[in-house]
Amino acid sequence: MAAKNEFGALALSDWLIFARREDNEKLESVLSALFDELRAPLFRYLFAMLGSAAEAEDVAQECFLRLFVELRNGKKVGNPKAWLFRVGHRIVLDRWRSAPAEQSLEDSPADVADDRQISSEENLLQQERLQLMRAAMNRLSTQQRLCLHLRTECFRYREIAEILGISESTVCENIRRGLTRLIKDCHEL
Amino acid sequence: MNYKLPVEAHLTEEVLVRFLDGELNRRAYQKAARHLDSCWTCRSRREQLRKAMDRFVYLEQALIDMDVTQPPHGWSGLRPGLFSGAPPQIRNSFIAQHVIQMLGVCGAALAVVVWLLPGTSVSAMEILERSSASERPMIENRPNPLVLQSLRVEANTQSASWSLWQAPHSGKFRQEWDASAENHLRGELEQMYARNGLDLSRPISASNHSRWRRSLARHQDIVRKRGDLIAVVTTSQEEVPAGQIAEAELWVRQSDWHPVRETFRIAQPSGREELRVIETAFKVENLNPENARIFEAPAPVLDAVAPEAHVPQAAQTDPVAAPMATEAALDVAEIEALALLHEMDADRQDSAEVELRDDHVEVIAYPATQDRKLELESHLAAIPLVKATIHLLNETPAVSEAPAAGSGAGKAIEVGNSPASEPLFLRPLVEQAGSLDVANRIVSDQMELLRRLCIELDAVRDLAKRFPDAVRASLPPQSVGRVDALAMDHLDAARQVWAELERNAPPLLMSIGVAGAISREQSSCGEWYVVPAGPASAAERLEDLYARAFTKLAGAAADISQDEVVAELPRLRAKLSAEFADGCLR
Numbered sequence: 001m002a003a004k005n006e007f008g009a010l011a012l013s014d015w016l017i018f019a020r021r022e023d024n025e026k027l028e029s030v031l032s033a034l035f036d037e038l039r040a041p042l043f044r045y046l047f048a049m050l051g052s053a054a055e056a057e058d059v060a061q062e063c064f065l066r067l068f069v070e071l072r073n074g075k076k077v078g079n080p081k082a083w084l085f086r087v088g089h090r091i092v093l094d095r096w097r098s099a100p101a102e103q104s105l106e107d108s109p110a111d112v113a114d115d116r117q118i119s120s121e122e123n124l125l126q127q128e129r130l131q132l133m134r135a136a137m138n139r140l141s142t143q144q145r146l147c148l149h150l151r152t153e154c155f156r157y158r159e160i161a162e163i164l165g166i167s168e169s170t171v172c173e174n175i176r177r178g179l180t181r182l183i184k185d186c187h188e189l
Numbered sequence: 190m191n192y193k194l195p196v197e198a199h200l201t202e203e204v205l206v207r208f209l210d211g212e213l214n215r216r217a218y219q220k221a222a223r224h225l226d227s228c229w230t231c232r233s234r235r236e237q238l239r240k241a242m243d244r245f246v247y248l249e250q251a252l253i254d255m256d257v258t259q260p261p262h263g264w265s266g267l268r269p270g271l272f273s274g275a276p277p278q279i280r281n282s283f284i285a286q287h288v289i290q291m292l293g294v295c296g297a298a299l300a301v302v303v304w305l306l307p308g309t310s311v312s313a314m315e316i317l318e319r320s321s322a323s324e325r326p327m328i329e330n331r332p333n334p335l336v337l338q339s340l341r342v343e344a345n346t347q348s349a350s351w352s353l354w355q356a357p358h359s360g361k362f363r364q365e366w367d368a369s370a371e372n373h374l375r376g377e378l379e380q381m382y383a384r385n386g387l388d389l390s391r392p393i394s395a396s397n398h399s400r401w402r403r404s405l406a407r408h409q410d411i412v413r414k415r416g417d418l419i420a421v422v423t424t425s426q427e428e429v430p431a432g433q434i435a436e437a438e439l440w441v442r443q444s445d446w447h448p449v450r451e452t453f454r455i456a457q458p459s460g461r462e463e464l465r466v467i468e469t470a471f472k473v474e475n476l477n478p479e480n481a482r483i484f485e486a487p488a489p490v491l492d493a494v495a496p497e498a499h500v501p502q503a504a505q506t507d508p509v510a511a512p513m514a515t516e517a518a519l520d521v522a523e524i525e526a527l528a529l530l531h532e533m534d535a536d537r538q539d540s541a542e543v544e545l546r547d548d549h550v551e552v553i554a555y556p557a558t559q560d561r562k563l564e565l566e567s568h569l570a571a572i573p574l575v576k577a578t579i580h581l582l583n584e585t586p587a588v589s590e591a592p593a594a595g596s597g598a599g600k601a602i603e604v605g606n607s608p609a610s611e612p613l614f615l616r617p618l619v620e621q622a623g624s625l626d627v628a629n630r631i632v633s634d635q636m637e638l639l640r641r642l643c644i645e646l647d648a649v650r651d652l653a654k655r656f657p658d659a660v661r662a663s664l665p666p667q668s669v670g671r672v673d674a675l676a677m678d679h680l681d682a683a684r685q686v687w688a689e690l691e692r693n694a695p696p697l698l699m700s701i702g703v704a705g706a707i708s709r710e711q712s713s714c715g716e717w718y719v720v721p722a723g724p725a726s727a728a729e730r731l732e733d734l735y736a737r738a739f740t741k742l743a744g745a746a747a748d749i750s751q752d753e754v755v756a757e758l759p760r761l762r763a764k765l766s767a768e769f770a771d772g773c774l775r
Contacts, residue, residue, distance in 0.1 A: 148245050176206045179241040
């Protein structure tokens with residue numbers, strides 16, 4: 001299988017060599033590059049799952065820490081981007097499992113009411129548009145939204161399936177249903 | 190004036206989504222692209238999906254931008270901590286700080302809400318009965334079934350993989366655990382099952398859950414639903430001694446009532462301990478001499494060097510990939526799949542392709558009808574290690590014959606009055622052919638022949654690349670024979686198609702102005718591995734040139750000049766003629 005460059009200018013082959021050598025200095029520079037490259041997309045994904053910036057940040061940090069520990073222990077990580085997303089996804093699931101009242105895959109993270117104060121000076125149309133946008137996204141199931149979100153992060157169906165622990169066909173079905181739902185809701189926006 | 194193209198039923202939405210996402214194999218993509226070029230309806234649906242994708246990207250970004258008013262503030266402390274050897278303490282999470290305090294209240298509220306959900310009107314008893322009943326047909330419908338199951342067992346800080354093979358009719362059973370030496374999950378689980386009278390050979394099952402449930406003096410059931418999953422949560426209403434199950438949560442798939450996960454909460458002096466058993470794979474197949482060998486293999490712990498006849502290690506850790514997933518076994522499975530698809534003509538009519546994965550062979554195909562889909566699935570199911578992923582290409586059965594030119598407006602490509610909107614060489618061809626109808630037919634036939642040529646040559650190229658001499662040397666003679674027969678079959682078909690193409694080519698070539706004898710000195714032959722110089726690549730380019738010269742497919746005329754077509758066409762013909770010349774094929 002051809003190696004893919006998943007993180008900017010850094011070649012995957014270099015990454016693996018560094019990881020195997022346990023060369024701390026190089027490992028740090030690689031991890032640093034990974035950190036800069038992937039923290040934003042990982043955070044966005046976790047935020048889409050959790051609906052809370054603070055929680056998403058917690059989990060994202062934990063993912064990077066786990067990756068570092070994994071590499072320090074000489075483990076091989078073929079696709080760090082997919083690895084981070086997969087681990088992040090599982091951490092969130094574990095949190096939901098341990099606090100099931102909080103969330104489930106069928107609840108949408110954006111279901112919570114928007115309680116931010118919007119000043120009276122703000123345009124009413126803006127508020128209305130915001131509500132419509134939230135409503136459109138809330139009509140997607142969490143799994144549909146996550147599949148669509150992961151596509152925006154350039155993951156292939158196979159990678160999405162691995163991250164979410166579902167089959168490739170289910171990924172496609174979620175994307176199809178999500179898009180169909182958005183088509184129906186498009187007239188509102 | 191209309192330009193005739195074969196008419197097919199509309200593409201399924203799944204195929205349209207995969208088309209946009211680049212998730213179709215090359216042949217299916219080309220097939221879909223051809224259909225899209227001729228079908229306004231599908232093109233419009235594709236555009237709607239594309240717009241929905243744009244809409245999602247915009248909405249997702251907008252919502253994140255609105256909700257995340259400030260950048261994450263803990264990053265700055267993470268980087269130094271990562272490299273200091275002592276990772277920084279992760280800031281206490283929102284859950285830890287706030288939610289746990291509210292958990293009692295939320296939990297109670299959730300229980301009420303879940304209980305009242307309309308989708309969970311099915312009773313616990315009914316779920317358990319249906320789940321038990323669902324297991325029977327899978328076993329009874331096979332003369333001698335082999336049940337393969339992979340599980341993950343989790344406790345607070347530990348997890349382990351657990352694999353089971355069972356042949357219920359012959360009473361054979363085997364299990365493997367994959368866990369580190371200090372991992373005590375196996376012992377804990379076995380003790381727990383024994384103490385509570387559960388059957389260890391059916392780790393996640395409604396019958397086990399029911400047996401334990403019946404043993405309770407007083408209990409309460411709650412039904413929970415999450416997507417397609419539905420759970421029966423049974424809680425003992427009386428104190429249970431240490432080591433006994435106080436609560437068990439069985440999750441089943443509502444679509445087929447198959448149990449997929451069970452969580453046991455076990456009473457301990459210090460509180461409840463949780464043990465989760467999660468199914469990661471499940472398969473029932475017929476027991477045959479090959480896969481029955483799994484019951485002969487000794488456990489790796491007792492015998493580190495497995496005798497040759499025993500099932501390889503790969504199969505021991507993944508029962509669903511049983512009976513064996515060695516490289517050689519995968520090669521044989523791949524060849525069998527290729528041969529079967531060829532026999533069923535699926536490589537030609539269903540865009541079927543075979544891909545080698547780590548532990549199995551995947552067949553991806555796009556049949557036009559549901560019947561054909563079932564036919565492919567049922568045949569492929571008989572080949573060990575092969576997993577079929579069959580997508581329906583069309584929404585309705587394909588129309589077997591194209592309607593006459595001019596019928597079915599919207600499904601034919603129209604040739605406009607402006608010469609600029611016409612295919613490059615259409616008017617010269619009409620002059621050569623005498624009428625547009627005849628020209629249409631000639632082009633249609635040639636394009637179909639070129640498509641077939643590409644499929645045949647592509648298949649030969651794939652076989653040559655996939656099974657070079659080094660791989661062939663490791664294959665059984667029977668499999669080598671299958672590969673050779675397959676390749677020769679494709680080559681024969683390709684040669685016949687090429688001969689027909691050349692027979693019908695003169696009017697087309699004359700309209701382009703490149704008619705004449707082919708110069709064979711310029712080209713070598715037998716370059717099956719060479720890309721882009723190989724014959725398969727030449728055929729693909731020729732198809733592309735013809736499409737651009739005579740049709741409006743794929744934006745045909747927009748990015749190619751007449752001079753380019755005139756210059757390139759003779760070279761490609763020379764190349765392909767050299768390949769099909771006597772003494773070259775091998």
